[in-house]
Amino acid sequence: MAHGDVTCPLVYAVCAAVLGMLQFGFNTGVINAPRAFIERFIQDSYEVDDTGSGLLFSVTVSIFAVGGMFGCPLASWLAERRGRRDALLYNAAFGVVAGALMGFSKLAGSVEMLIIGRLLIGVNCGFATTASPTYVSEVAPLRLRGAFGTVNQLAVAIGLVGGQALGIDQLLGSDDGWPWLLGLAVIPSALQCAMLPFAPESPRYLLLARRDEEAARRVLTTFRSSSDVHDEINDMHAEDAAERQEEKFTVSKLVTTRALRTPLVIGIVMHLSQQLGGINTVLYYSTTIFETAGLEENSARMATIGVGGVLAVMALVSIPLMDRLGRRTLQLAGLGGMAVSSVLMTVAFFTYHDNFTMSVMAVVFTLLFVAFFGVGPSSIPWMIMSELFGQGARSAAVSIGALVNWFANFIVGLTFIPMLEALGNWVYLPYTGLLIIFFVFTYVKLPETKNRTIEEVTALFKK
Numbered sequence: 117m118a119h120g121d122v123t124c125p126l127v128y129a130v131c132a133a134v135l136g137m138l139q140f141g142f143n144t145g146v147i148n149a150p151r152a153f154i155e156r157f158i159q160d161s162y163e164v165d166d167t168g169s170g171l172l173f174s175v176t177v178s179i180f181a182v183g184g185m186f187g188c189p190l191a192s193w194l195a196e197r198r199g200r201r202d203a204l205l206y207n208a209a210f211g212v213v214a215g216a217l218m219g220f221s222k223l224a225g226s227v228e229m230l231i232i233g234r235l236l237i238g239v240n241c242g243f244a245t246t247a248s249p250t251y252v253s254e255v256a257p258l259r260l261r262g263a264f265g266t267v268n269q270l271a272v273a274i275g276l277v278g279g280q281a282l283g284i285d286q287l288l289g290s291d292d293g294w295p296w297l298l299g300l301a302v303i304p305s306a307l308q309c310a311m312l313p314f315a316p317e318s319p320r321y322l323l324l325a326r327r328d329e330e331a332a333r334r335v336l337t338t339f340r341s342s343s344d345v346h347d348e349i350n351d352m353h354a355e356d357a358a359e360r361q362e363e364k365f366t367v368s369k370l371v372t373t374r375a376l377r378t379p380l381v382i383g384i385v386m387h388l389s390q391q392l393g394g395i396n397t398v399l400y401y402s403t404t405i406f407e408t409a410g411l412e413e414n415s416a417r418m419a420t421i422g423v424g425g426v427l428a429v430m431a432l433v434s435i436p437l438m439d440r441l442g443r444r445t446l447q448l449a450g451l452g453g454m455a456v457s458s459v460l461m462t463v464a465f466f467t468y469h470d471n472f473t474m475s476v477m478a479v480v481f482t483l484l485f486v487a488f489f490g491v492g493p494s495s496i497p498w499m500i501m502s503e504l505f506g507q508g509a510r511s512a513a514v515s516i517g518a519l520v521n522w523f524a525n526f527i528v529g530l531t532f533i534p535m536l537e538a539l540g541n542w543v544y545l546p547y548t549g550l551l552i553i554f555f556v557f558t559y560v561k562l563p564e565t566k567n568r569t570i571e572e573v574t575a576l577f578k579k
Contacts, residue, residue, distance in 0.1 A: 136244025141275025149283025183238020211305030219299020430490025
């Protein structure tokens with residue numbers, strides 16, 4: 117990296133922003149281990165049987181995604197009106213309230229507080245998944261934008277591992293500890309509240325939305341530790357001029373524009389493949405899955421930490437592969453590997469009885485499933501929307517993709533426990549079938565976008 121590319125003010129601002137993505141990872145992974153204790157709390161509060169408490173736990177898990185569906189568009193709206201930095205700050209304050217509701221739910225004897233807290237932290241995390249990458253991409257130097265973008269995925273993986281690790285018996289995986297475990301969501305948001313006031317606003321927002329070139333130059337000088345920012349300011353002006361010449365698309369206009377229908381369908385299917393392939397069944401319920409495969413409760417929780425660890429490693433591995441092998445190749449490899457792994461998981465579930473080796477293999481195949489997800493389907497659906505659409509339609513396309521992603525996340529979170537009870541060891545076969553369909557669709561429809569301009573990609577669709 118050239119001198120001045122990575123400076124202390126830049127690193128500080130990026131760290132403050134990606135705490136929201138760490139929050140997203142934490143709240144995805146944290147609900148996994150304490151399932152038994154939360155269900156007992158639900159039973160004590162409502163006097164329901166195992167089926168009723170299982171259903172209410174599924175609602176508690178999946179309502180997080182409902183919040184995410186509201187958080188994404190809210191972030192886009194607020195970031196345009198109040199700026200990227202201030203939008204992140206308001207969201208952080210909101211996260212403190214959500215974490216407190218979950219943390220004090222047992223003390224108050226209120227399942228409603230727990231569910232509302234999960235809904236609100238979902239809004240917070242949906243907001244972060246839109247606002248944090250926007251801020252990071254706008255403060256990073258152009259040639260390092262991709263590398264800084266992967267910091268978001270890394271923060272998610274670190275949050276996931278943290279949430280899962282804290283859920284083991286020796287730490288907070290207990291009847292008394294689980295409210296503290298969920299309440300720890302206060303910490304990333306409180307840290308953001310303390311850090312963000314000292315992080316500068318996005319220079320791109322200051323220049324193009326506020327029309328304050330002097331402030332943009334000041335901020336860029338701080339970020340680059342150099343007063344030589346003339347070229348970067350000019351590049352922003354040129355980008356803005358090009359964007360103004362392009363037709364602006366609303367969500368409704370994008371959906372009804374015939375010429376853009378094919379890339380929109382491809383983008384939506386990519387997002388569906390990320391969620392309906394079954395990855396969140398592992399992220400939300402891996403402890404339950406490992407117990408089903410014959411592991412003792414404590415061993416299952418320890419194995420769950422491996423899930424987040426594998427995702428963190430794959431986030432790093434996929435960085436150099438993305439531009440070397442291309443999006444299409446990695447997406448196909450990921451979907452194909454997940455399909456094969458889910459079949460092997462099913463075989464292991466049927467043969468683990470009185471066979472410790474097959475119990476271990478069930479864990480290994482589950483981790484392999486997660487690893488293949490990390491190869492491509494983890495990040496490519498989020499990336500592909502910006503590579504399939506020009507600037508005029510990109511914002512609307514990304515919004516549609518995010519909404520579809522969170523909705524599919526909600527469906528998977530809500531239906532997995534009833535599916536597990538109905539299908540038992542066959543539970544992963546529906547996901548296997550969907551993965552095969554997504555693989556075939558990707559093979560037939562997805563063009564390679566690596567090193568291609570929007571004009572070149574658009575020309576492929578016209579052919």
